[in-house]
Amino acid sequence: SAVISQKPSRDICQRGTSLTIQCQVDSQVTMMFWYRQQPGQSLTLIATANQGSEATYESGFVIDKFPISRPNLTFSTLTVSNMSPEDSSIYLCSVVGQGKGYTFGSGTRLTVV
């Protein structure tokens, strides 16, 4: 199954700033998914990133707040913009596996102060 390298693994950021999270996959994949896990909560899908087209955002998430880039079939970034303490979460990228479910990155633990 695919191996995902996600970075940074954690960061502490000032409110009002932005953080860009990167995911690199060791094979070409059509779709990449970005999830958020708020403290004590389940994983919630933010958006689906397809190469060559705009990302598709879930209800409650907007491009201005979470812009996504997908320049090729192995890489994607998620930016958390104009951060507030409510954005403190674990952010995860994911790709569809080869008969082994979906593979997730190790996550980015973001704390906004």
Place this chain on the structure above:
Amino acid sequence: DQQVKQNSPSLSVQEGRISILNCDYTNSMFDYFLWYKKYPAEGPTFLISISSIKDKNEDGRFTVFLNKSAKHLSLHIVPSQPGDSAVYFCAASTGTASKLTFGTGTRLQVTL
């Protein structure tokens, strides 16, 4: 609207015994179901999946059962080991390559 629910936030089981984790869903369009294990500071790790054309799938110590009429699935771990202690999420999708909807998670503690 929580389409996938895990009603037990936590479960404690003795080592060697069976662990049964339950999951209910409301969306009848879901046809692919997965279980993930998650340790703190790590991404979820895939355990086992089942498609709606089956009612059981087994992989080593892990077995998933699907009851479509009841919109219910369960994960059985036999025998339970201390290394199984983690948070377990069930997830569902429409098809094998579309977005996942996750349950709220069950924290499993396997005691000696």
